[in-house]
Amino acid sequence: MSSPFEFSPVKLVYGGEALGFHAGHTVLAPRVLPGERVEVEEVRRQKGVVFARPLRILQPSAERIEPACPYFGRCGGCQYQHLPHAAQVAAKSEILRETLRRLGPVKWEQPIPTHSGPAWNYRNQAQLKIGKPPDGAPGLGFYEAESNRLIDIDACPILSPRLNELLAVLRAEPWISELANGREVELVVDDRDEKIMMTLAGSWDAEEAETLAQKCLTELAGVATVAFTQDVGVRVFGESYLSYRVGDFAYRIGPTAFFQSARFLLPEFVEAVTAEVSGAVAIDLYAGVGLFTLPLSNKFEQVMAVEVHPQSTANLAANARAVPGRKIRAIAGTTFDYLRRSAQMDPDLVVMDPPRTGVGVDTLKLLLALRPKRLHYVSCNPSTLARDLAYLLQQGYSLDSLELFDFFPQTFHVESLARLSRIGRERA
Ligand SMILES: C[S@@+](CC[C@H](N)C(=O)[O-])C[C@H]1O[C@@H](n2cnc3c(N)ncnc32)[C@H](O)[C@@H]1O
Numbered sequence: 417m418s419s420p421f422e423f424s425p426v427k428l429v430y431g432g433e434a435l436g437f438h439a440g441h442t443v444l445a446p447r448v449l450p451g452e453r454v455e456v457e458e459v460r461r462q463k464g465v466v467f468a469r470p471l472r473i474l475q476p477s478a479e480r481i482e483p484a485c486p487y488f489g490r491c492g493g494c495q496y497q498h499l500p501h502a503a504q505v506a507a508k509s510e511i512l513r514e515t516l517r518r519l520g521p522v523k524w525e526q527p528i529p530t531h532s533g534p535a536w537n538y539r540n541q542a543q544l545k546i547g548k549p550p551d552g553a554p555g556l557g558f559y560e561a562e563s564n565r566l567i568d569i570d571a572c573p574i575l576s577p578r579l580n581e582l583l584a585v586l587r588a589e590p591w592i593s594e595l596a597n598g599r600e601v602e603l604v605v606d607d608r609d610e611k612i613m614m615t616l617a618g619s620w621d622a623e624e625a626e627t628l629a630q631k632c633l634t635e636l637a638g639v640a641t642v643a644f645t646q647d648v649g650v651r652v653f654g655e656s657y658l659s660y661r662v663g664d665f666a667y668r669i670g671p672t673a674f675f676q677s678a679r680f681l682l683p684e685f686v687e688a689v690t691a692e693v694s695g696a697v698a699i700d701l702y703a704g705v706g707l708f709t710l711p712l713s714n715k716f717e718q719v720m721a722v723e724v725h726p727q728s729t730a731n732l733a734a735n736a737r738a739v740p741g742r743k744i745r746a747i748a749g750t751t752f753d754y755l756r757r758s759a760q761m762d763p764d765l766v767v768m769d770p771p772r773t774g775v776g777v778d779t780l781k782l783l784l785a786l787r788p789k790r791l792h793y794v795s796c797n798p799s800t801l802a803r804d805l806a807y808l809l810q811q812g813y814s815l816d817s818l819e820l821f822d823f824f825p826q827t828f829h830v831e832s833l834a835r836l837s838r839i840g841r842e843r844a
Pocket of ligand 1: 674675676701702703704705706707708722723724725728749750751752769770771796
């Protein structure tokens with residue numbers, strides 16, 4: 417199929433592509449919509465699936481809209497700007513349901529309530545690449561999809577206004593030359609879209625790093641922390657952490673620590689994960705800097721929070737210390753090791769919010785030996801959620817609700833919350 421061919425996608429699938437069939441093959445193509453007739457060409461073939469690139473839209477869907485960003489289609493960041501926001505949300509809901517059914521199999525026929533916010537300017541973080549775009553001058557921006565070719569961008573419509581202001585300053589002289597020794601600059605802005613933490617990766621020696629850091633701290637409005645990541649550890653100048661408020665709590669976030677990047681939905685998200693639960697013991701696995709841990713401490717006599725990343729662990733411990741009553745135990749290490757060492761304790765609630773790889777059956781086996789009454793599973797990957805839910809349902813848990821958090825409009829990412837409870841726990 418090296419020459420162009422026509423096909424008509426039937427549905428959107430996880431990852432941003434649309435799926436259809438041609439000449440006995442499954443075809444996946446980006447930036448096309450179900451019901452359209454499109455001309456595509458094959459890019460590669462893997463396990464019989466043809467990955468194709470759209471050449472022309474022969475018959476557009478009635479839903480198709482003009483993408484708002486001039487870099488859409490080249491930049492690897494967004495996949496859905498050609499689809500109205502409401503249709504993106506509906507598609508993600510169906511993708512979640514269908515992925516659970518196909519890969520679990522987990523059948524969920526009830527509604528999937530959706531939490532949605534503004535579709536633009538929603539990110540509080542940006543990982544900007546520094547480099548030379550094909551025209552040669554140093555640039556700042558994002559990589560093209562599936563490549564490390566830089567696209568020099570002047571603004572990104574999904575970043576917060578403050579981050580776009582700083583991007584505009586950094587990509588112009590004199591800053592772009594100051595950054596030329598770098599590979600990446602990460603920006604994180606606080607909940608008020610004011611203070612910024614800047615983390616640079618690249619090859620500056622100690623003296624150059626210090627000079628550059630002082631210049632950033634004095635001349636870049638809002639920049640309060642500048643960090644350099646090195647092979648061994650992180651060097652920090654200015655304030656040692658960014659303070660980010662969600663609901664009643666202010667969280668310390670240090671350079672390289674994980675924090676959620678969707679600024680508008682965070683209070684609603686934390687509320688949903690920690691609502692309608694209380695009791696003696698809660699465990700927050702994959703706790704990060706304690707986003708759920710602190711509100712859980714209002715509802716449980718004791719909260720155990722487990723996190724492996726050194727910077728996140730340090731912030732988690734400090735955030736926990738700030739809660740009166742010392743109800744929180746911050747545990748540094750992997751979830752697996754923590755569970756392996758833990759004796760049966762009948763926790764009332766376990767929250768788990770793993771990375772894209774999910775929790776995995778080996779870790780779930782150890783978890784179930786503790787006999788948790790309720791599980792709140794936050795997932796950023798429906799495929800690994802399907803595998804883990806299928807196991808939990810076989811092991812005596814019921815799926816009570818499934819919700820979608822529309823954290824990342826314009827992109828294919830799907831964030832969800834599954835609440836489960838142990839069947840027959842009242843008699844246990
Ligand atoms: C998706 S984040 C969630 C963090 C936090 N719950 C939040 O919402 O801010 C996943 C976290 O799990 C941590 N992590 C990754 N693998 C882990 C493991 N095996 N054991 C414990 N924590 C892990 C990461 O460092 C990261 O902080």
